[in-house]
Amino acid sequence: MKNIRRIAAVLAFILCLAALVSCGGSTPTVEEIKKRGTITMATNASFPPFEFTDGVDETGATKYVGIDIEIFKEIAKDLGVNYEVMDMEFAGIIGAVQTGKADLGIAGMSVTDERKKSVDFTVEYFTSQNVIVVPVSNTEINTAADVEGKIIAVQTGTTSDMFASSEDFCPGATVQRYGSFIDAASAVKTGKADLMVVDIMTAAEILAQNDDLRQLEEPLADEAYAIAVQKGNTTLLEAVNSTLNRLISEGKIGQYVEQYTTASEG
Numbered sequence: 560m561k562n563i564r565r566i567a568a569v570l571a572f573i574l575c576l577a578a579l580v581s582c583g584g585s586t587p588t589v590e591e592i593k594k595r596g597t598i599t600m601a602t603n604a605s606f607p608p609f610e611f612t613d614g615v616d617e618t619g620a621t622k623y624v625g626i627d628i629e630i631f632k633e634i635a636k637d638l639g640v641n642y643e644v645m646d647m648e649f650a651g652i653i654g655a656v657q658t659g660k661a662d663l664g665i666a667g668m669s670v671t672d673e674r675k676k677s678v679d680f681t682v683e684y685f686t687s688q689n690v691i692v693v694p695v696s697n698t699e700i701n702t703a704a705d706v707e708g709k710i711i712a713v714q715t716g717t718t719s720d721m722f723a724s725s726e727d728f729c730p731g732a733t734v735q736r737y738g739s740f741i742d743a744a745s746a747v748k749t750g751k752a753d754l755m756v757v758d759i760m761t762a763a764e765i766l767a768q769n770d771d772l773r774q775l776e777e778p779l780a781d782e783a784y785a786i787a788v789q790k791g792n793t794t795l796l797e798a799v800n801s802t803l804n805r806l807i808s809e810g811k812i813g814q815y816v817e818q819y820t821t822a823s824e825g
């Protein structure tokens with residue numbers, strides 16, 4: 560009787576493992592992706608100029624545009640496959656890459672030590688900083704030191720969230736988490752939050768639309784954007800690195816930045 564129970568337990572364990580592997584424990588190697596004929600990108604498309612939506616196409620499908628989308632198209636082109644954008648919560652992107660639900664995480668994603676524990680990163684393709692945005696009417700917040708005890712709006716799971724949540728940088732602050740920086744900006748505009756912390760390029764896009772918001776001059780620490788790949792998926796990492804290195808050496812990244820930045824249209 561004991562033996563039967565033990566065997567049943569072992570069987571159940573094996574079944575669980577098999578289920579784990581079949582639903583999302585897979586590794587999307589370059590070979591796999593070519594066989595499938597499509598590469599997928601997990602992103603959060605509320606982050607201009609890197610990824611945002613621009614209406615719908617002839618078939619009624621959402622049009623995704625921006626610097627990261629251009630990079631993704633080039634990766635697909637170099638691999639000779641189609642591409643598909645998977646728009647999701649920013650906080651879900653790492654998990655989607657980890658489980659193989661998406662092949663790549665391309666989301667203006669800053670390389671951090673914490674994230675490196677869960678995914679591998681490609682070469683860096685853009686240097687950024689976070690900045691502080693306040694209402695024009697607020698004359699009291701002028702340096703990073705003034706955020707102490709304030710209500711800070713951020714996008715959930717971003718480096719802004721990490722900064723605002725840190726007692727070292729923002730002692731006594733209350734963090735309000737939103738699904739996008741656009742929603743965080745609304746909270747600042749309507750006085751629900753005192754300030755927001757956001758990537759500098761996205762801040763510029765938000766400011767271009769909202770003349771009642773201003774940005775503090777002094778940026779926070781430097782960050783670098785890279786593409787997230789499932790840990791140990793070296794064939795894909797190398798393929799993406801070769802496309803990125805090509806785009807960097809051809810000056811393409813700079814061109815995309817110019818193409819999608821409102822301030823440079825003009």
Ligand code: ARG
Binds near residue numbers: 606610649718
């Ligand atoms: N660079 C920041 C980070 O890595 C924010 C990225 C937000 N990206 C987005 N697509 N919403 O945490």
